[in-house]
Amino acid sequence: MAQKPSIPKGTRDFNPEEVAKRNYIFNTIRSAFETFGFQPIETPSFENSETLMGKYGDEGDRLIFKILNSGDYFKDLRRNVIDSGKFSFYFFEILNAIETKVRINSNAFNFKDFINKLLIIYKDLDEIEKTILTKFFSENENEILGHIRDKSDNKDDRLVFKQIVYFRDLFQKTYNEYINNLEFLNSKDSSLFSEKALRYDLTVPFARYVVQHQNDIEFPFKRYQIQPVWRADRPQKGRFREFYQCDADVVGSDSLWQEVEFVQLYDAVFSALNLEGVTIKINNRKILSGIAEVIGASDKLIDFTVALDKLDKIGEEKVKEEMLSKGIPEAGIAQLQPLFSLTGSFETQIQTLKTILADSAEGMKGIAELEFIDQAISELELATATLQLDVTLARGLNYYTGAIFEVAAPETVDMGSIGGGGRYDDLTGIFGMKDMSGVGISFGLDRIYLVLEALDLFPETITKTIDVLFINFGEKEALFSLKTIKQLRKNGINAELYPDAAKMKKQMNYANKRNIPHVVIVGEEELQSNRYALKNMRTGDQEKVSLETLISKVSD
Known part of the structure; x- marks a missing residue:
């Protein structure tokens, strides 16, 4: 029976048109990165598990794709170790021998001798066998020690036999539990099964790269990276298990x-994509910390910002109710009143914040940083984007330490953020290299694609792969055409010969479906005159031309 073709959930195939459009975005972003002095790096699609695990919180760790060792390692392990593992064979053989001994004679078995025999066998087991057997004894330690203490010198054969059977059943139950539920895969010893994992993002591998290659890097180091990442997320609209990230960091x-520079970089990319009306929102972690400080909620910074972030969704009163429910003092919430109606220009909002944060050194430092950025951008000017202060912006609060960025698509498109980033003080600290401050941004490729599609901003020319198609009439005509095609390609023209001497209608339909703008017809007459019948597929016009004219017209 033929297998039905499919791909894993959360992944996608891209047709030629989609690839061309995606490459248009990639190339635009890459060109801007390099114009701004960023250097490309690439990191492996998978990292050592220890590099990734513990860096994204519990939720992030659950979404990391782990790779089983040596491809079929787990399959072989289950067959060779679990289904017919020597450790379980040895274990049950000993128990059977004990049972037989007790049945045949009156010499009661000593449980201490039994444990000693197991320890001898333990030395010969491989790592995974030791892991499962150790887990069994550690989880049932008190029960087993009780048997050893109370029954080791018991001369009653029936009692000893009863304990052996109980001990065997206890092991069988625990053993079956591990096998059926594969519980040990999630244990601290899971590295026995998986030592590697697919890249979850580009940031942690970048931190690893910087620390590992610090002696070869000239700091400050400006890098960009455009590569796929993988997350074991629940697939849904706009959320995939495999997708690209486009990051730049210093x-x-x-x-x-x-x-x-990053504000300018965002503006340059979206201007190059002809995506006007983009808003670059900016905030500062120090301002959020300062607000929490002045209202007496420094220990509830996360609760405070989560509630404040909902202001445009649930309104002022609901935000106040949520803050109260989280234990933020009512008097402190009253001090926030100016924030709930904070509008106006960047400078106007800054003045309001100065009033609120007058008693917070941390908050005033954040204001000074924002003022510096705003004043510089005012002098340098943006081409199409707008820089906007948004004090509710709190993305990556546990990660960012200074500026926080988020890019919103034009209001005419219903879309979430299409980019974001911020300042972090100690990216490399997780790998033991302290005091390495940095700042970075990311572009949301898939959302940018959807926005350009919705606004019909993709240039028509990006999907054109062939400039001219040569019709195939037979062997002589094909060879003549290929000699000409060779000349066209030397002149940077994409050209191809239809491979089969098929009917003219079929070849013309092929050109139409491929959206090829020109067709060249070489028949007996053209062979004799060394000229070409050039047809414009858009207008239907046809003319006889020389090679030089052909190159000129097809190049236009």
Whole structure:
């Protein structure tokens, strides 16, 4: 029976048109990255598990795709170790021998001798066998020690036999539990099964790269990376298990000029994509910390910001209710009143924040940083984007330490953020390299694609792969055409010969479906005159031309 073709959930195939459109976005972003001085790096699609695990919180760790060792390692393990594992064979053989001994004679078995025999066997077991057997004894330690203590010198054969059977059943039950539920896969010893994992994002591998290659890197280091990442997420609209990230970061500098450059970089990319009306929202972690400080809720910074972030969704009163429910003082919430109606220009909002945060050194520092960025951008000017202060912006609060960015698509499109990033003080600290400040941004490729599609902003020319198709009339005509095609390709023209001497209608339909703008017809007459019948597929016009004219017209 033929297998029905399918792909894993959360992954996608891309047709030629989609690939061309995606490459258009990739190339636009890559060109801007390089114009701004960023250097490309690439990291492996998978990392050592220890590199990724514990870096994204419990939720993130659950979404990491783990790779089984050596491809069929787990399959072989289950067959060779679990289904017919020597450790269980040895274990049950000993128990059977004990049972037989007790049945045949009156010499009661000593449980201490039994444990000693198991310890001898333990030395010969492989790592996974030791893991399962150790888990059994550690989880049932008190019960087993009780048997050893109370029954080791018991001369009653029936009692000893009863304990042996109980002990065997206890092991069988625990053994079956592990096998059926594969519980040990999630244990601390899961590295026995999986030492590697697919890349979850580009940030942690970048931190690993910087620390590992620190002696070869010139700091500050400006890198960009455009590569796929994988997450074991629940697939749904706009959320995939395999997708691309487009990141740019600078590490080794705490200069605010870097933030200014990233604002300009966002503007340059979206301007190049003809995506006007983009809003670059900015906030600062120090401002959020300062607000929490002045209202007496420093220990509830996360609760405070989560509630504040909902202001435009649930309204002022509901936000206040949520803050109260989280234990934020009513008097402190009253101090926030100006925030609930914070509108106006960047400068106007800054003045309001200065009033609120007058008693917070941390908050005032955040304001100074934002003022620096705003004033620089005002002088440098943006082409199509707008820089906007948004004090409710709190993405990556546990991660960012300074500026926080989020990019919103034009209001005419119903879409979430299409980019984001911020300043972090110690990216490399997770790998033991301290005091390495950095700042970075990311572009949301898939959402940018949807926005460009919705606004019909993809250039028509990006899906054109062939400039001209040569019709195939037979062997002589095909060879003549291929000699010409060779010349066209040398001149940077994409050309191809229809492979079969099929009917003219079929070849013309092929050109139409491929959206090929020109067709060249070479028949007996053209062979004799060394000229070409060039047909414009858009207008229907046809003319006889020389090779030089053909190159000129097809190049236009």
